[in-house]
Amino acid sequence: xxxxxxxxxxxxxxxxxxxxxxxxxxxxxxxxxxxxxxxxxxxxxxxxxxxxxxxxxxxxxxxxxxxxxxxxxxxxxxxxxxxxxxxxxxxxxxxxxxxxxxxxxxxxxxxxxxxxxxxxxxxxxxxxxxxxxxxxxxxxxxxxxxxxxxxxxxxxxxxxxxxxxxxxxxxxxxxxxxxxxxxxxxxxxxxxxxxxxxxxxxxxxxxxxxxxxxxxxxxxxxxxxxxxxxxxxxxxxxxxxxxxxxxxxxxxxxxxxxxxxxxxxxxxxxxxxxxxxxxxxxxxxxxxxxxxxxxxxxxxxxxxxxxxxxxxxxxxxxxxxxxxxxxxxxxxxxxxxxxxxxxxxxxxx
Amino acid sequence: xxxxxxxxxxxxxxxxxxxxxxxxxxxxxxxxxxxxxxxxxxxxxxxxxxxxxxxxxxxxxxxxxxxxxxxxxxxxxxxxxxxxxxxxxxxxxxxxxxxxxxxxxxxxxxxxxxxxxxxxxxxxxxxxxxxxxxxxxxxxxxxxxxxxxxxxxxxxxxxxxxxxxxxxxxxxxxxxxxxxxxxxxxxxxxxxxxxxxxxxxxxxxxxxxxxxxxxxxxxxxxxxxxxxxxxxxxxxxxxxxxxxxxxxxxxxxxxxxxxxxxxxxxxxxxxxxxxxxxxxxxxxxxxxxxxxxxxxxxxxxxxxxxxxxxxxxxxxxxxxxxxxxxxxxxxxxxxxxxxxxxxxxxxxx
DNA sequence: CTGAAAGCGCTAACAT
DNA sequence: ATGTTAGCGCTTTCAG
Numbered sequence: 001x002x003x004x005x006x007x008x009x010x011x012x013x014x015x016x017x018x019x020x021x022x023x024x025x026x027x028x029x030x031x032x033x034x035x036x037x038x039x040x041x042x043x044x045x046x047x048x049x050x051x052x053x054x055x056x057x058x059x060x061x062x063x064x065x066x067x068x069x070x071x072x073x074x075x076x077x078x079x080x081x082x083x084x085x086x087x088x089x090x091x092x093x094x095x096x097x098x099x100x101x102x103x104x105x106x107x108x109x110x111x112x113x114x115x116x117x118x119x120x121x122x123x124x125x126x127x128x129x130x131x132x133x134x135x136x137x138x139x140x141x142x143x144x145x146x147x148x149x150x151x152x153x154x155x156x157x158x159x160x161x162x163x164x165x166x167x168x169x170x171x172x173x174x175x176x177x178x179x180x181x182x183x184x185x186x187x188x189x190x191x192x193x194x195x196x197x198x199x200x201x202x203x204x205x206x207x208x209x210x211x212x213x214x215x216x217x218x219x220x221x222x223x224x225x226x227x228x229x230x231x232x233x234x235x236x237x238x239x240x241x242x243x244x245x246x247x248x249x250x251x252x253x254x255x256x257x258x259x260x261x262x263x264x265x266x267x268x269x270x271x272x273x274x275x276x277x278x279x280x281x282x283x284x285x286x287x288x289x290x291x292x293x294x295x296x297x298x299x300x301x302x303x304x305x306x307x308x309x310x311x312x313x314x315x316x317x318x319x320x321x322x323x324x325x326x327x328x329x330x331x332x333x334x335x336x337x338x339x340x341x342x343x344x345x346x347x348x349x
Numbered sequence: 350x351x352x353x354x355x356x357x358x359x360x361x362x363x364x365x366x367x368x369x370x371x372x373x374x375x376x377x378x379x380x381x382x383x384x385x386x387x388x389x390x391x392x393x394x395x396x397x398x399x400x401x402x403x404x405x406x407x408x409x410x411x412x413x414x415x416x417x418x419x420x421x422x423x424x425x426x427x428x429x430x431x432x433x434x435x436x437x438x439x440x441x442x443x444x445x446x447x448x449x450x451x452x453x454x455x456x457x458x459x460x461x462x463x464x465x466x467x468x469x470x471x472x473x474x475x476x477x478x479x480x481x482x483x484x485x486x487x488x489x490x491x492x493x494x495x496x497x498x499x500x501x502x503x504x505x506x507x508x509x510x511x512x513x514x515x516x517x518x519x520x521x522x523x524x525x526x527x528x529x530x531x532x533x534x535x536x537x538x539x540x541x542x543x544x545x546x547x548x549x550x551x552x553x554x555x556x557x558x559x560x561x562x563x564x565x566x567x568x569x570x571x572x573x574x575x576x577x578x579x580x581x582x583x584x585x586x587x588x589x590x591x592x593x594x595x596x597x598x599x600x601x602x603x604x605x606x607x608x609x610x611x612x613x614x615x616x617x618x619x620x621x622x623x624x625x626x627x628x629x630x631x632x633x634x635x636x637x638x639x640x641x642x643x644x645x646x647x648x649x650x651x652x653x654x655x656x657x658x659x660x661x662x663x664x665x666x667x668x669x670x671x672x673x674x675x676x677x678x679x680x681x682x683x684x685x686x687x688x689x690x691x692x693x694x695x696x697x698x
Numbered sequence: 699c700t701g702a703a704a705g706c707g708c709t710a711a712c713a714t
Numbered sequence: 715a716t717g718t719t720a721g722c723g724c725t726t727t728c729a730g
Contacts, residue, residue, distance in 0.1 A: 010506065013707055024717045029709060035354045039715060054500070060409045060419060061707035065722050071476070079439055079655075086435030090428055093456050102470055104421070107442050121451055125408045128665070151403070155360065159379060219546070239640070251572050264640075272644040291588070291613075292641035295621040308430075362723055375702045378725065386699060410723035415708050 010055040048143040073129040074122035091311025096308040129158035129318040166206035181336030182216025185285040198232040198256035213262040242269025258283035283346040296303030299341025361402040423471035440660025478507035478667040507670030511556035517558025521666040530652040530685030534634040547581040547605035567612040591618025606630035632695040649688025
């Protein structure tokens with residue numbers, strides 16, 4: 001039972017333990033780090049004193065001396081309330097914990113400047129690696145740059161991009177098979193006879209995932225020889241906007257007979273709008289799975305992503321770099337999976 | 350433009366900057382910390398060199414010398430993929446970031462031993478505070494203890510419990526109004542004429558939130574003079590188990606006419622089971638809101654929690670302690686809100 | 699206004 | 715098998 005420290009009392013240090021036992025600090029250090037050989041007797045007495053005083057080593061001090069970076073990895077995601085990123089973070093944390101590393105986390109709120117600040121803070125605290133869902137710079141310089149991370153990478157810091165890929169910096173990257181997934185989802189609808197298939201995307205339209213999924217949509221249409229209809233391509237930043245967009249689509253002179261919702265918020269909006277309008281005849285395939293998908297009537301057909309795998313792969317890449325892997329940057333693509341539950345089977349008329 | 354560091358190059362230190370400018374390290378330190386008075390000339394030259402060398406202070410080294418704990422707060426949650434805890438974490442991170450603190454996160458997976466290890470790791474890395482969703486010890490010693498955190502608290506470390514409250518340690522705590530919320534949800538059903546209302550809870554039954562919500566359920570029944578029916582109280586650890594439990598309930602000789610689902614997984618299970626059975630006549634109120642709640646037909650009536658508020662309040666308590674607040678431990682209760690969307694209005698027969 | 703020396707808690711590099 | 719000395723990068727203390 002460790003001695004109760006008086007409130008505000010200084011935590012015991014290595015030298016406190018050493019003094020207590022009557023050995024040098026280095027000997028205590030040796031015992032704790034199982035370094036070199038220490039006689040069983042001293043070893044036991046040291047451990048006893050450590051226990052009794054409730055000594056815990058100061059990792060910061062250790063790292064300063066050893067000159068190594070901190071045994072943490074920083075993760076920057078746009079948000080955590082979204083279960084997609086929550087699951088990613090959970091998988092990263094698990095993978096790190098298995099290796100004795102700790103997760104430091106920040107949310108960029110899709111703001112490139114905030115992301116930079118977080119990166120700076122993380123680096124100042126000597127985070128050993130960085131996993132970043134790059135925020136999309138807004139304004140005229142659309143697209144991802146993130147060249148500012150190049151120096152850190154050059155200085156030997158593991159940097160992994162997740163879910164989106166910057167244009168100007170080659171670094172390890174983990175992505176969902178967005179394009180393939182979208183193509184498969186739209187092909188599913190085409191295979192059921194649909195020809196007027198709307199695309200319901202994120203905003204801004206420059207978002208990497210949105211671009212890729214839209215490309216998949218177009219590829220599927222092209223492969224089936226179905227002409228694109230620009231009026232069927234709409235956006236909504238949240239589920240309410242997506243629902244409104246769907247209402248507008250259904251009011252078109254030539255409305256779509258099927259919807260492809262390119263992200264989970266769009267899917268929620270589409271389901272809501274269809275339910276409100278009582279339109280059980282409009283087919284729907286969503287990108288990204290939802291907990292309620294199976295509980296809906298009809299069941300919601302989705303292109304499921306695997307956010308846990310994304311997180312695991314990102315952590316694995318960072319860990320490999322920490323272990324000294326100096327190979328060229330790698331891109332890992334995580335497959336998606338079509339889960340047919342019924343909503344994609346509906347037929348026009 | 351900072352000089353490009355050669356790959357693997359040592360990051361520049363305070364003394365590097367000092368040497369570059371031809372002043373002492375202390376002067377550079379003074380400039381960076383805006384401490385004391387430095388002549389405008391040296392100041393400018395120092396800042397120029399800092400910029401040119403790309404110098405960034407080593408926070409670990411600083412903290413070691415200053416003897417202060419790290420400017421981080423550790424958060425331990427059971428999981429992050431669950432949007433409830435994801436939203437909590439997001440709110441905590443935002444509140445900390447606003448104060449220049451960084452969030453360190455770990456997932457306990459509901460394992461008390463894992464939680465302890467995380468606490469130890471966090472403390473070793475000198476985390477400045479701790480926010481913990483206490484894991485429920487399994488086995489014979491049901492209930493929360495967490496006395497092991499008492500010493501840390503006594504040593505001046507801010508400790509805040511979130512969502513659940515340990516029995517053996519008085520510390521700041523932030524809770525949802527579980528009991529009130531459950532009572533309101535069941536009262537809603539009673540008010541629509543239901544008398545056979547099932548309770549669909551978590552497992553294990555000792556879980557703090559489950560106990561509180563069950564107490565609210567009983568209070569509502571008692572207030573209405575409705576006798577309890579033990580066969581209507583069931584559990585399910587995940588949504589599939591909850592769905593199975595609902596199927597069993599509906600097969601009873603005297604089945605319930607309404608369900609109260611005491612958490613979001615139970616709610617998903619209940620919705621699924623009712624949809625599969627085509628039972629549009631069974632009322633349902635769920636505890637905890639769901640993104641799809643509005644998209645269901647009928648809309649899902651829920652007792653909404655406010656996870657962001659829970660996170661904010663927890664962070665506020667931790668920050669107050671960091672600012673030196675030495676008052677007695679406080680308990681903050683965050684209200685819940687009944688959101689009526691239709692599923693609670695269904696009438697038997 | 700600025701600097702030299704000492705030291706935070708710990709470990710590397712020598713001793714012995 | 716153990717101890718001494720020095721020093722990580724920074725700040726405190728005390729001089730100038």
